[in-house]
Amino acid sequence: MEKQDYSEEYLKTLNIPEHVAVIMDGNGRWAEAKGEPRTYGHTVGSEVVEEMVEIASDLGIKFFTVYAFSTENWKRSEGEVSVLFFLFSVYLKKLIDKSKKNNVRCRIIGDKTMLDDELNAVIDELEDSTKDNTGLTFLIAINYGGRDEITRAVKKVFGEVKKGDLSIDDITEDVLTDHLDTKDIPDPDLLIRTGGEQRISNFLLWQCAYSEFYYCDTCWPDFDRDELIKAVEWYNKRDRRFGGVK
Ligand code: FPP
Helix, strand or coil: CCCCCCCHHHHCCCCCCCEEEEECCCCCHHHHHCCCCCHHHHHHHHHHHHHHHHHHHHHHCCCEEEEEEECCHHHCCCCHHHHHHHHHHHHHHHHHHHHHCCCCCCEEEECHHCCCHHHHHHHHHHHHHHHCCCCCCCEEEEEEEEEHHHHHHHHHHHHHHHHHHCCCCCHHHHHHHHCCCCCCCCCCEEEEEECCCCCCCCCCCCCCCCCCCEECCCHHHHCCCHHHHHHHHHHCCCCCCCCCCC
C-alpha cells in the first residue's frame, strides 16, 4: 500500500473507536510466500503487535485486544505451538518494563489453567505491575475461545447460584458479562481481521454482538499504521444503530 501522509489535524477529525480488537491472521501464509517457515511469520507478527500497541495508543484508542492463540490452535504442529509459546513468554516479559514506561495496562484473557506455571507467573507479574496504569488497556487472548469463555462464565454463575449467593431470577446479561474474562472492558467497537478471511473464529462471541467487522487482505506481518487508520476511516462511515432505527 502506498504510504499516506495523515496530518494530525485530519486524524483529529476522525471518530476513534474506543475498543479495537484484532484477529491477526495470515502470519503463516505471509512467511510461506517468502519461502520461510510459518513460525517466521509469527516472529515478525509479534514485532507488529509491539508497534501496534503504541500506534493504537497514539491514535487515542483506549482498549486494544489481540487474538494470539485460540483454544483450537493446539491442533497445530508441536513445533509451531512451542514457537508461539516461546514468543509469548519473551514478549510478555518485555511488556512488563515497556508498559511501565508507556502507562499501558495489560490483561491476558483466555483459560490460563492450561498454561504452564512459568508463563502464568509472568502473566501475574505483568497484570499486577500494570493494573494501575491509566493509558491504553491492552488485552492479549491466549488459549482463548469465545464458547469456552461463555461456558466458564456460566459455570461461575451456576456456582454462585448453588452457594445461594445468587438466585436464578437475578441472572441477567449484565451478570453474565461480569463473569467473562473481559469483565469491566467495554465491547469492541471495531473488529479487524487481517489475512483475507471473513469469519469470527470463536473470538469474543458475546462481546462482538454489535461490533463493526473490518476485513483486509493484508497479512498481519504487513499490517501497519496506515492500515489501522484505513480501518478507522472505514469505521467512520458505518451507521451504528445497535438494533434501533435512526
Ligand atoms: C494466525 O495466523 C495467527 C496466529 C494463530 C498467531 C498469532 C500470533 C502472533 C501474531 C505472534 C505472537 C503474538 C504475541 C502477542 C506476542 P496463521 O498463522 O493462522 O496464518 P495463516 O492463515 O496464514 O496460516
